[in-house]
Amino acid sequence: MALFVKFWGTRGSIPTPGPSTQRYGGNTACVEIRSEGALFICDGGTGLRELGIDLIRRHEGRPIVGHMLFSHPHWDHIQGFPFFTPAYRPENTFHIYGTPPGDRRLFQLVSGQMRSDYFPVDFGDLSARIVAEDLSDQPIGGVAVRALPQRHPGGSFAFSFESQGRKVVYATDNELDELLPDREASLRNPDALRRLPDELVDFVKGADLLVADGQYDEEEYATKIGWGHPRATTTVDLAVAAGVRQLAITHHDPMQSDADVDAKIEACAARAKRFAPELIVFGAREGVELKIA
């Protein structure tokens, strides 16, 4: 059973429409992961709006059941939710998963952004069935879903999806460089392979596809330490350590044009070639869908 992964929003921090970002896209974080038995929506940045329109087109009035996993409730990960049109239709059901179990803060923040101070339609007026859930060990539609806490101001979570030997990991907003045993040494000698914590490497291990935060290039990171995002090259080193097959770098910095993202990805691909020649590295781009089979 294949997993389909589609990028609906690959920009970090703030939407960046315009000619200079047309190829990679300007919508903020949203990735659709689909199996035969379940629809997962990772993050609800502004890309969620387009996904919603497409889901309604695809389902042609049939009920939509979706499992929504938010890495964290920062704006660029929840802002598309009020514009998610399937949530306005009574035939649809959406499960919003909180981590850790029993924690409803995320649900409250996602729904709270629809208070009248911020938005004209109240969350309670949404017609779809929207349920707060805990992520458990039970597979969802035949897909095992796990979460791992990450390093980000306020906290964030990575999610892994495994089904019949296929594995996809979605791991954005994680300042990997903060997890390095000696970050200063890695800044002085950026060419050396960086060692990441075993727990994280194990979580990602053997992924067919890792969709991961690689917001900054080396130069940008130097002035943004502690902002919650890694050097894209450190993300490559995570993929190398975990034996990942394909790495999609996402959460592109809003200051990066398409040409800048190209340059960042080129540097990542060159690094991968040195440490793991079989690793495929590319920039996550809005509107691209992969089949993991």
Place this chain on the structure above:
Amino acid sequence: MRDGPNQRERTAIGIPLVTGPARRPRPHVIEQVGGPGSPRRIELQDDRLVIGREGDIAIASPQLSRTHLCLTRNGSDFSCLDMDSKNGVYLNGIRIHSAVLREGDQLQLGDVVLLYFAGA
């Protein structure tokens, strides 16, 4: 002020507009730059077309499936979809299932190489 017969030929502050001949829209184009039959230029006039050994755009390559790739117009964009082909579809070197195409994208289907140029 009442609309006069020449109103549409003037700007909001009444300056006459200099108008040239009507501009013809530029079509979306696929250029085949590799594989049997190349070079070849194909204007995408229809809203949906299939490329393959037996598609709307037939290319006589044994590395193509009978129906290999489907191109579909969505508003002002074109999307591509791998029709469960044997050798897959590579967008700028990455194997994909589907994608919204952008200016200058390269699609590789076996030994067939296509470039996409967006219309306007």
